[in-house]
Amino acid sequence: MLKLQDLTKAYRTDEVETVALNNVNIEIETGEFVAIMGPSGCGKSTLLNIIGMLDTPSSGHYFFKDEDVAGYSESQLGVIRKQHIGFIFQSFNLIDELTVAENIELALLYHDIPAAERKERVAAVMDKVGIAHRAKHMPSQLSGGQQQRVAVARAVVGNQSMILADEPTGNLDTAHGQEVMEMLQKLNEEGTTIVMVTHSPSHADYARRTINLLDGHVVTESMRSKI
Amino acid sequence: MLLNNYLISAWRNIFKHKLFSAINIFGLAIGLAACILIALFVRDELSYDKFWSKADQIYRTHITFSVPGRDPMDMVMTPGPVIHALLKDFPQVEHASRLASQEPTIIINNHYFVDDISLVDEDFINIFDLEAVEGDLNTALKSLNNIVLTEKLAKKYFGSNNAIGKIITIDFDSYKRDYKVAAVIKDMAKNSQVITDALVAIDEPAWKEKDWMFDAWFSVNSHMFFTLKKGADIKSINNSWSEFIDRNFPKLPFGGTGAKTSDFVHMTSMSIKDLHLKAKGDGEYHEIGDMNTVIIFSTVAFLILIIAAINFMNLSTARASSRAKEVSLRKVLGASRKDLIIQFLGESILITAIGMIMAIVFVEFALPIYNEILGKTLRINYASADLIYVAALAIFVGLLGGSYPAFILSHFRPSETLKANKSAESDASIKLRSILVIVQFAVSITLFVSTAVVYGQMLYAKNMNLGYDKENILAVKEVYRDVVLKKLPLLVDEIRRMPNAISVTWSNFMPESGNNNNTLVRTEKQALEDASLIGSREIGFDYFKTYKVPLISGREYSIERGDREVLTDDLRKGLNYTGSIIVNESALRRLGLGTADNAIGKLVFISKGNPSENLEATYEIIGVVPDIHFDSLKSTIRPEIYDLSVNYGSVISARFSGSPVAFTEQVRKLWEQEIPSIPFNYDFISAAVAKQYNAEQGQAAMFAAFSCLAILVACLGLYGLASYTAERRTKEIGIRKVMGASVFDVVKLLIWQFSKPVLIANLIAWPISYFTMTLWLESFVYRIEDFFILGFCLLAAFTALIIAWSTVAGNSMRVARANPIKALRYE
Numbered sequence A: 001m002l003k004l005q006d007l008t009k010a011y012r013t014d015e016v017e018t019v020a021l022n023n024v025n026i027e028i029e030t031g032e033f034v035a036i037m038g039p040s041g042c043g044k045s046t047l048l049n050i051i052g053m054l055d056t057p058s059s060g061h062y063f064f065k066d067e068d069v070a071g072y073s074e075s076q077l078g079v080i081r082k083q084h085i086g087f088i089f090q091s092f093n094l095i096d097e098l099t100v101a102e103n104i105e106l107a108l109l110y111h112d113i114p115a116a117e118r119k120e121r122v123a124a125v126m127d128k129v130g131i132a133h134r135a136k137h138m139p140s141q142l143s144g145g146q147q148q149r150v151a152v153a154r155a156v157v158g159n160q161s162m163i164l165a166d167e168p169t170g171n172l173d174t175a176h177g178q179e180v181m182e183m184l185q186k187l188n189e190e191g192t193t194i195v196m197v198t199h200s201p202s203h204a205d206y207a208r209r210t211i212n213l214l215d216g217h218v219v220t221e222s223m224r225s226k227i
Numbered sequence B: 001m002l003l004n005n006y007l008i009s010a011w012r013n014i015f016k017h018k019l020f021s022a023i024n025i026f027g028l029a030i031g032l033a034a035c036i037l038i039a040l041f042v043r044d045e046l047s048y049d050k051f052w053s054k055a056d057q058i059y060r061t062h063i064t065f066s067v068p069g070r071d072p073m074d075m076v077m078t079p080g081p082v083i084h085a086l087l088k089d090f091p092q093v094e095h096a097s098r099l100a101s102q103e104p105t106i107i108i109n110n111h112y113f114v115d116d117i118s119l120v121d122e123d124f125i126n127i128f129d130l131e132a133v134e135g136d137l138n139t140a141l142k143s144l145n146n147i148v149l150t151e152k153l154a155k156k157y158f159g160s161n162n163a164i165g166k167i168i169t170i171d172f173d174s175y176k177r178d179y180k181v182a183a184v185i186k187d188m189a190k191n192s193q194v195i196t197d198a199l200v201a202i203d204e205p206a207w208k209e210k211d212w213m214f215d216a217w218f219s220v221n222s223h224m225f226f227t228l229k230k231g232a233d234i235k236s237i238n239n240s241w242s243e244f245i246d247r248n249f250p251k252l253p254f255g256g257t258g259a260k261t262s263d264f265v266h267m268t269s270m271s272i273k274d275l276h277l278k279a280k281g282d283g284e285y286h287e288i289g290d291m292n293t294v295i296i297f298s299t300v301a302f303l304i305l306i307i308a309a310i311n312f313m314n315l316s317t318a319r320a321s322s323r324a325k326e327v328s329l330r331k332v333l334g335a336s337r338k339d340l341i342i343q344f345l346g347e348s349i350l351i352t353a354i355g356m357i358m359a360i361v362f363v364e365f366a367l368p369i370y371n372e373i374l375g376k377t378l379r380i381n382y383a384s385a386d387l388i389y390v391a392a393l394a395i396f397v398g399l400l401g402g403s404y405p406a407f408i409l410s411h412f413r414p415s416e417t418l419k420a421n422k423s424a425e426s427d428a429s430i431k432l433r434s435i436l437v438i439v440q441f442a443v444s445i446t447l448f449v450s451t452a453v454v455y456g457q458m459l460y461a462k463n464m465n466l467g468y469d470k471e472n473i474l475a476v477k478e479v480y481r482d483v484v485l486k487k488l489p490l491l492v493d494e495i496r497r498m499p500n501a502i503s504v505t506w507s508n509f510m511p512e513s514g515n516n517n518n519t520l521v522r523t524e525k526q527a528l529e530d531a532s533l534i535g536s537r538e539i540g541f542d543y544f545k546t547y548k549v550p551l552i553s554g555r556e557y558s559i560e561r562g563d564r565e566v567l568t569d570d571l572r573k574g575l576n577y578t579g580s581i582i583v584n585e586s587a588l589r590r591l592g593l594g595t596a597d598n599a600i601g602k603l604v605f606i607s608k609g610n611p612s613e614n615l616e617a618t619y620e621i622i623g624v625v626p627d628i629h630f631d632s633l634k635s636t637i638r639p640e641i642y643d644l645s646v647n648y649g650s651v652i653s654a655r656f657s658g659s660p661v662a663f664t665e666q667v668r669k670l671w672e673q674e675i676p677s678i679p680f681n682y683d684f685i686s687a688a689v690a691k692q693y694n695a696e697q698g699q700a701a702m703f704a705a706f707s708c709l710a711i712l713v714a715c716l717g718l719y720g721l722a723s724y725t726a727e728r729r730t731k732e733i734g735i736r737k738v739m740g741a742s743v744f745d746v747v748k749l750l751i752w753q754f755s756k757p758v759l760i761a762n763l764i765a766w767p768i769s770y771f772t773m774t775l776w777l778e779s780f781v782y783r784i785e786d787f788f789i790l791g792f793c794l795l796a797a798f799t800a801l802i803i804a805w806s807t808v809a810g811n812s813m814r815v816a817r818a819n820p821i822k823a824l825r826y827e
């Protein structure tokens, strides 16, 4: 699916240079479930943002489906991103002024899909994540777990082939965290590639492979043998 | 100490939010400045003639002649003999005086001057409190040989020397007399319709030769003022004018046997305090105002204030959410709601105070131009209560704009607002804000459309085809004076001989000056009772050639063809001959004379002299001209005859080619050589016609300027709101971008957010504009079509959208381009 080669990302602020990612080489196959772990500030979010094409690397190569997108402009990346990648965030990032259904529909809004079809797909995905009865509610009226389910629905409604999740369970209690993880696992079983940042080893266990980062370096990659 | 703390924190807050404060202060300053300027104008307009000690008792009489089939002729003057009948018939009248303004030639030590001299009755000084500087005012007007001068004229004539006892020779044309300066008075206030520079008593017998001045019932040449005795009601007089007229006026020669004079003549008296804004009619000596203008400008001022206050409110409540944390913390630390309200109101008032100081600076900068446009001398009088009014205005706006935000802010609950990830603002306050933006834009759009209509109408009137060519005509004035009339043929001849003169003529009127001379005209088939009252103008040879008016049929007067006028004195002597006459199309229709071609050669009979003399002259129609707009476009063209007047005129008109200055200088040289006693006075017809629209043009410009200010203030507010909104929506926009929205999608979204209120505002503003402006246009006889208003509405909508978009676009672009991870990162 994607391949990072000698990828480096440095932030320059007021003469101080922070190297968030240093010479990272990672390959992720289609259909994989990958967890990224590491201490705070080691560059997990930075890595995920670059994979998600929300940010561009300072140097190195990023092959997405055999296409080197490292030097692409923001709008070129935008086109690929909206076609292939869905996002789930720790803080849900739902729009407060829109209803649950409208928030989910947002992921289809910029895709030239007729309104009727949009409605249909939104209804289907809400059913799938079990929040159909909350369709007309505002995000502020939902619990954290419910909000994250809406976010998951939003990430998959566009049939994106890859989902990037940055600490999707970080703001949730154990039970709700479990729920979201099961949902991700199910999606992965249906064929979606998933890359997830997490601090929780138990949640990392859902993934087939864990990448450990330290100070911008990949330290270990461990495969979990299928039981 | 607490107050000090509030002030410091208010001050810091103003600095911390620079954009917000700058927009608020600047918007307020502009709004307040506009308000102050308008208030100065309105106050001046309302102050006219209120300062007389007898203001409540002083009235002026007006007269209207309603001739069947014609627009009524409203005059603010009164026939001369009315005063004697008034004093005889109405015991409730205390004092009465006429006032006729003349411009005689004044000779002092062989120096010639032309100045306004007022002819008044002795009682004048008992009606108006004039302040004598020198001499005895009480006895001054008892002698017919005395003159009272204002300080201004005394200084002009005699420098710093004592003027009392000095001799001034005045040539009124009817008579020439040596006047002795008996008193000098203070210059009169400018906010008055009764300004005079010099006073002499009316000597009726001396005016016998020009009896229309003071002794004709159907001629008006002077104002008449009277005071009512204390306790008397003006209604007792105003209700009995009809009987008064029938008792005193001679009977009119038309309307049949049953007709009374009061069927055609109406009189009324108006309080002096109302004259400036409410008097309607011809014959004012000084420019009057218009109540509508005062109302319109007061409304505009109020609207600008509202817009400024709305800005204030909107920006403050919008910012409220970002201050929610501060409020909550203060509450947690023990501040009561009252403390917070005081704090926020204090901030508002501090902002308004700064805005007010800026506003005063703006006003001082704008006043010179403003005064020039309005022809006034308005100023803020810092030594008077003016400053208090201005401060009160600022505090009012500060409270108006600040109280709602203060209420909202102080209402926040710490438990809710300290919780992260929650918008502190309620839906209601967001909704209120969009309603207020709609109001602002509705007001702005209405002002825009109104301005466009006012301007459009003015341009239309200015550029309307008047029926003659007003360009390149020099008008030489002062011709009516006896010394000049004696040399009229010579002057015309000499000017005609100048190489650049194309055509020269004379007349008893200037095209723009209004003319209310009328005479009875009938055809051979009509009896005297059926005669029509028709407007009459007197012209010389070559008049229509000079003014480039093509005749519809026939020809105009020429010396070679032996055209002659019928002299009234010849009629009195019993001499009978047929004169030549030119009529306009309306007159043809009124007289029922058929087509223009058929009318040539027909005879008409025209009344001459006083009605009592029953003199009629016979004329043959030699030419028909189209209806020409010689009068203001506010009146319809009346039926008119153009009488030949070989020996009389008030203006010589000369069409020239080449340089206007060179030609004028040539004519001036001729004039100074032939008539050294009277200063050369001239005008260009095009300029004189344009002058008619000076006041309207000034007011239109003022209206446009204030509308622009209103729109500017509204835009400032929108800009502030847009930058606030963009800030508030960064997270949402980040999410949308992650979901695949392009920069264009985001800009579209934000622009639509601000287009919606503008579009709704249009829907509100259009009907209001259309209704008020069609109403306004109704007062014009010749006016732009109503569908122009619709055009202006569309233009306003378009402009408003463009303005709103360009105001919002900058912020939208910035936000739309920002990398979404930044927005999503910091929560």
Ligand SMILES: Nc1ncnc2c1ncn2[C@@H]1O[C@H](COP(=O)(O)OP(=O)(O)OP(=O)(O)O)[C@@H](O)[C@H]1O
Pocket (backbone or CB within 6 Å): A011, A012, A013, A018, A019, A020, A039, A040, A041, A042, A043, A044, A045, A046, A047
């Ligand atoms: N926009 C930025 N400008 C400057 N430095 C940045 C920026 N974004 C990240 N960094 C720095 O890059 C490093 C990696 O940050 P990143 O957010 O990827 O860490 P992380 O592993 O996601 O941490 P956490 O577990 O706390 O979320 C940090 O040292 C951070 O300070």
Ligand SMILES: [Mg+2]
Pocket (backbone or CB within 6 Å): A044, A045, A046, A166
């Ligand atoms: Mg992170």
